Amino acid sequence: MTDHADIQVADYYDTDTFSRIKAFAENRETPFVVIDTATIDRQYDELVDGFPYAKVYYAVKANPAPQILTMLRDKGANFDIASVYELDKVMALGVSGDRISYGNTIKKARDIRTFYEKGVRLYATDSEADLRNIAKAAPGSKVYVRILTEGTLTADWPLSRKFGCQTDMAMDLLILARDLGLEPYGVSFHVGSQQREIGAWDAALNKVKVIFERLKEEDGIELKMINMGGGFPANYITRTNDLQTYAEEIARFLREDFGDELPEIIIEPGRSLISNAGVLVSEVVLISRKSRTALHRWVFTDVGKFSGLIETLDEAIKFPVWTEKTGSGEPEDAVIAGPTCDSADIMYEHHKYPLPLNLAIGDRLYWFSTGAYTTTYSAVEFNGFPPLKDYYI
Numbered sequence: 001m002t003d004h005a006d007i008q009v010a011d012y013y014d015t016d017t018f019s020r021i022k023a024f025a026e027n028r029e030t031p032f033v034v035i036d037t038a039t040i041d042r043q044y045d046e047l048v049d050g051f052p053y054a055k056v057y058y059a060v061k062a063n064p065a066p067q068i069l070t071m072l073r074d075k076g077a078n079f080d081i082a083s084v085y086e087l088d089k090v091m092a093l094g095v096s097g098d099r100i101s102y103g104n105t106i107k108k109a110r111d112i113r114t115f116y117e118k119g120v121r122l123y124a125t126d127s128e129a130d131l132r133n134i135a136k137a138a139p140g141s142k143v144y145v146r147i148l149t150e151g152t153l154t155a156d157w158p159l160s161r162k163f164g165c166q167t168d169m170a171m172d173l174l175i176l177a178r179d180l181g182l183e184p185y186g187v188s189f190h191v192g193s194q195q196r197e198i199g200a201w202d203a204a205l206n207k208v209k210v211i212f213e214r215l216k217e218e219d220g221i222e223l224k225m226i227n228m229g230g231g232f233p234a235n236y237i238t239r240t241n242d243l244q245t246y247a248e249e250i251a252r253f254l255r256e257d258f259g260d261e262l263p264e265i266i267i268e269p270g271r272s273l274i275s276n277a278g279v280l281v282s283e284v285v286l287i288s289r290k291s292r293t294a295l296h297r298w299v300f301t302d303v304g305k306f307s308g309l310i311e312t313l314d315e316a317i318k319f320p321v322w323t324e325k326t327g328s329g330e331p332e333d334a335v336i337a338g339p340t341c342d343s344a345d346i347m348y349e350h351h352k353y354p355l356p357l358n359l360a361i362g363d364r365l366y367w368f369s370t371g372a373y374t375t376t377y378s379a380v381e382f383n384g385f386p387p388l389k390d391y392y393i
């Protein structure tokens with residue numbers, strides 16, 4: 001952990017990429033996020049290199065910008081979609097239904113019908129009511145059941161509890177799927193976003209193996225697919241292994257459980273593909289102390305929880321924050337907060353960021369690794385502030 005060291009640009013971007021982003025940002029009014037599409041292009045290739053046996057379904061919610069969707073479409077990606085609105089966005093770019101998975105387990109029957117009418121034949125589920133809706137609205141489709149996973153404590157943005165069901169119920173649902181005329185196709189899980197413990201995939205795959213074996217032996221159902229979800233890392237302050245290490249370890253887990261004849265494998269990356277491509281550029285609005293003897297400053301910026309930084313909730317994601325004065329002035333711990341009249345709009349208070357003492361009002365703060373889960377989380381007009389602007393270079 002480099003928690004109390006200065007943020008070094010070189011730990012997050014190559015020189016060329018960062019100067020390109022910085023040059024673009026010059027003279028533009030903050031706040032905004034700049035996303036370098038070449039980085040996404042490269043990271044997609046790295047992902048495919050790491051998981052050559054897997055089909056990639058991009059988790060559209062991470063960043064649905066047409067520039068990104070178009071690039072991923074042309075690179076042959078498939079799409080994990082959660083709503084009819086995302087579906088419209090992706091299909092408007094000419095992506096056909098056979099490249100889409102309806103991955104949300106919480107959906108209206110009429111939305112399932114819309115997906116079916118548009119040619120989507122792959123559906124996630126984790127409950128009987130939803131499964132029965134799928135059987136009616138999307139007859140004959142492939143379904144995969146999402147199981148609960150542990151790993152909540154080691155994922156910085158857990159996606160547990162709300163999604164997935166226990167192993168026994170997963171088996172019941174897959175049997176019911178067959179009885180309802182659907183194709184019981186596979187099992188999915190998501191070990192939690194920004195999962196730092198690679199063993200979380202091992203634990204999940206062990207559960208999947210049990211389901212595959214039991215259904216085959218006891219019910220004659222041969223499942224064909226494992227959807228390993230997302231959870232692969234982006235670079236924030238709290239360090240992780242690199243993607244290659246994830247890839248090697250996960251390949252080993254798969255081989256241990258399923259041998260050389262792997263079932264169809266799906267991965268659904270969001271964060272790991274997009275985050276590192278983005279830099280959010282903001283400006284210091286105010287610097288203050290709460291008393292004459294206070295040991296730390298409050299640094300207020302023109303971006304906050306309501307303009308793209310909601311993942312700082314509980315200080316879960318610790319974005320690297322850099323200024324041009326980083327390294328030049330004596331650092332002193334600061335609280336960093338947003339510009340709105342809501343006291344929840346504090347990004348970091350417990351985890352203090354060392355910011356240089358010569359930091360001044362009007363200086364820019366650069367928030368690294370902010371390409372994913374920022375633009376779409378931004379409020380429409382809380383306190384009148386407009387949504388976060390985004391540029392793609």
Ligand SMILES: *Cc1c(COP(=O)(O)O)cnc(C)c1O
Nearest residue numbers: 059193194230231268269270271
């Ligand atoms: C959000 C989500 C993802 C993406 O997860 P990341 O950790 O951002 O890669 C993948 N699959 C599903 C079902 C999701 O909800």
